[in-house]
Amino acid sequence: KAGVTQTPRYLIKTRGQQVTLSCSPISGHRSVSWYQQTPGQGLQFLFEYFSETQRNKGNFPGRFSGRQFSNSRSEMNVSTLELGDSALYLCASSLPLAGVSDNEQFFGPGTRLTVL
Amino acid sequence: DQQVKQNSPSLSVQEGRISILNCDYTNSMFDYFLWYKKYPAEGPTFLISISSIKDKNEDGRFTVFLNKSAKHLSLHIVPSQPGDSAVYFCAASEKGPGNQFYFGTGTSLTVIP
Numbered sequence: 001k002a003g004v005t006q007t008p009r010y011l012i013k014t015r016g017q018q019v020t021l022s023c024s025p026i027s028g029h030r031s032v033s034w035y036q037q038t039p040g041q042g043l044q045f046l047f048e049y050f051s052e053t054q055r056n057k058g059n060f061p062g063r064f065s066g067r068q069f070s071n072s073r074s075e076m077n078v079s080t081l082e083l084g085d086s087a088l089y090l091c092a093s094s095l096p097l098a099g100v101s102d103n104e105q106f107f108g109p110g111t112r113l114t115v116l
Numbered sequence: 117d118q119q120v121k122q123n124s125p126s127l128s129v130q131e132g133r134i135s136i137l138n139c140d141y142t143n144s145m146f147d148y149f150l151w152y153k154k155y156p157a158e159g160p161t162f163l164i165s166i167s168s169i170k171d172k173n174e175d176g177r178f179t180v181f182l183n184k185s186a187k188h189l190s191l192h193i194v195p196s197q198p199g200d201s202a203v204y205f206c207a208a209s210e211k212g213p214g215n216q217f218y219f220g221t222g223t224s225l226t227v228i229p
Contacts, residue, residue: 004159035219042122042205042221043160056216090159104150105217107159 002027004093004108012114018079021111025072025093031055032074033105034066037088046089049074078113086115119143120208122220130228135193137223139206142187146208146218151180151191154203154222163204164191196227 005024013019025032033056034046045058049068068074072093078085092105121140129135137151147168152160166173166180166189173180179192193200203224207217 033217040221042118042120043207043219045216045218048216058216092159104162104165107152107161109157109159 004091004106006089006091006108006111008111009109010112010114012116013081014116015081015083017081018077019081019113021076021078021089021091021113023074023076023091023093023108025074025091026106029093029095029106030072031094032068032072033092033094034074034076035090035092036060037090037110038086043090046076081115083115086113088112118221119146120206120218120220122204122206122223124223125221126224126226128226128228129196131198132195135191135196135200135225135227137191137193137204137206137225139189139191139220140187141189141208141218143208143210143218144187145210147211148209149180149182149189150207150217151178152205152207152219153200154205160205193225196225198227198229201225201227 007022031050033048035043037043048056052068063079066076088110090110092107094105119142150165151163153163154160164175164178164180166182171182182189203222205219205222207219209217
C-alpha cells in the first residue's frame, strides 16, 4: 500500500507570494491533518480535514487555509507569505475512526518551504 | 502555549545502554499518547502508543511509561542501537471527534557505537 505523498518536496517563494501544497493520503484514509515544523517549535497543528470538512483547527492566522477533495486528497494554501512561514510542512493521514482518539497518524515526507 | 514539552533537546547514549526520553504535559484531558521517530528528510513514523487507562506499554525494545498524576511519560529503549539515532517526538490527544495531536519539540537521540 502506498504511503502518504506530498508535493512538491521543496519550494522557494518570496515574501508576499502565495503557495499551495498538496497531500495524498493512504488509500482508505479519510482524515488528513497538516502540521508546521520549525526548529525549536516541534510540530504545530494547523488543521484537520475529514470527509471534506475542516474538523479541527490550530492557532494559525487566516492566511493559512486548506481544503479536502472527495477523494480525500488535501491541499494547504498560505497567502501573503512571510519570512517566518519558512518551515517543513507535514501532512498526516489516518483511518476514519470518528469519535475515537487513538488514531495512529501516518506522515508524509513533508514539503520544505523557504520564503526569501 | 506548549501543552506537551520535551525539555531535553538532545541525548547521547552508548550502544547497548538504556535510552530514556522524557515528556511532560499540562492538559489533564489528554487520554492518548504516542511516540514518533523522525529521521532527516523523512516524515515522523509511529513508534509506540499508550492510552490513559494503562501505565505501561511494551513493544520489543521500546517501553512507554505513563504517570498520570505527574502528567509525565517516558520512552525507554533497551538496548539502544546506533540505528535508533533520530529525533523522537511525543504527542498527545484528547478524547472526542477529530485528530488534533499536540506534539513536543522533540529530543535528538544519538547512540554512540
